[in-house]
Amino acid sequence: MCDVPDDRAPRCFCEEIDGRRLRGTSMIPEAVARAGKTLHARVASDHRSETMPTATRRCFAILNLVAHSPTAIDVADVVETLALPKATAYRLVEGLVSSGYLVREPVRKRLTVGSKLTGLAFGAMRASMREASRHAVLRRLARTMNETCNIGTMLNGEIVYLDRVEAEHWPLRLHFEAGSRVPVHATAIGKLHLALVPSRLRRTLLRSIDLPRFTSNTIMDRAALDAELKRIRKEQVSFDREEFLAGVICAAVPITRKNGELMAGVAVQAPSARLSLEQARKHLPALRQAAAELSSIFESIATSCDLRKNTEQ
Secondary structure, three states: OOEOOOOOOOEEEEEEEOOEEEEEEEOOOOOOOOOOOOHHHHHHHHHOOOOOOHHHHHHHHHHHHHHHOOOOEOHHHHHHHHOOOHHHHHHHHHHHHHOOOEEEOOOOOOEEEOHHHHHHHHHHHHHHHHHHHHHHHHHHHHHHHOOEEEEEEEEOOEEEEEEEEOOOOOOOOOOOOOOOEEEOOOOHHHHHHHHHOOHHHHHHHHHHOOOOEOOOOOOOOHHHHHHHHHHHHHHOOEEEEOOOOOOEEEEEEEEEOOOOOEEEEEEEEEEOOOOOHHHHHOOHHHHHHHHHHHHHHHHHHHHHHHHHHHHHO
16 A cells, blocks of 8 residues: 555556556546537536636636537527526626627627637647647657656646657556646656756755655655755756656656756656666667757747737736
C-alpha cells in the first residue's frame, strides 16, 4: 500500500510488465459523461455542472446554446432550454451582447454569434493546430526511443500532464492522459520543476509540499530532496529512480523559453527491467532535441500571449 493518508491516497492498481508485477497509482480525476438525445438536452445538462461558479457556468451554457443552434434564437429559448429565471437570462444575455460575444439580428433582435465568440473559436482552432504539432514531436520521440514519452508542467504544486504517447509494445497502461496529476517530489518532471523554478519559490515549495511515500525509493527527507535538486540544476536532467511507480524509471529534460524561463518538461518512461538508468542517459540527446523543438512551439504560444496582454493594456 502507498504510505499516504486514506483521504488523499490515489487509487492503487497492479499491472504485469515483462513478467513482473508492478504496483502503481492512478491519480486521474473521475470524468462524468453527460450525454443527451438532443442538442438542447446536452446544453441543459452541461449547464447543471457544478465545476465552476454559477454565473460563469450559465454564460458558457448560453454561448454553447447559441453557437450550436441552426438558427438565431431569442431569450425565451434560453429561458426554456436552460431553465433559467427570465431576469437572470436577460441580464446574462445583455452582458454577452455588450461584450461582443453575442449580437442581435437587426430586425428580429434574435441572438447569434458575435465577433468575440468567432475569434475565440478561431483561436481554439489555432491552439488545436499547435497541439497537433506538439503531439507530432512527442509521437516521433516515442517512436525513436521505442518507449513511452510525456510532457508535463507544474500547476498548484503538482505536475499536470499536457500530452503523452504510449510505447506500442508496452503492455502496461498507466492510465495517465492529458490533465492527469502526479506528485512533484517523486517524478522526474516534478523534480525538474522544483530544481529550476526561482529559488524563492523553490524554498517555499520545499517547506510546504507533502512528501508522501509511493515506493521504497521515494525521497521523503527534505534535505535529501534539496541535494537531489542541486544535482538536477547542475546537470539539467532529472531521473525518477522507481520513486513513484515500482518497476518504472523516467528521465526528463526542461523545455524553456529563449530567456531561460521553464515552461514544461519532456520525459521518457520505461520499465526498469528493460531500461536501466545508464541506458536512459543514452536517450538524452534525443530528449534534448525534442525539447528544443517543443520550446519553439511553446515560445510561439507564449509570445502570442505576451502580445495579446500588451494590446489589452
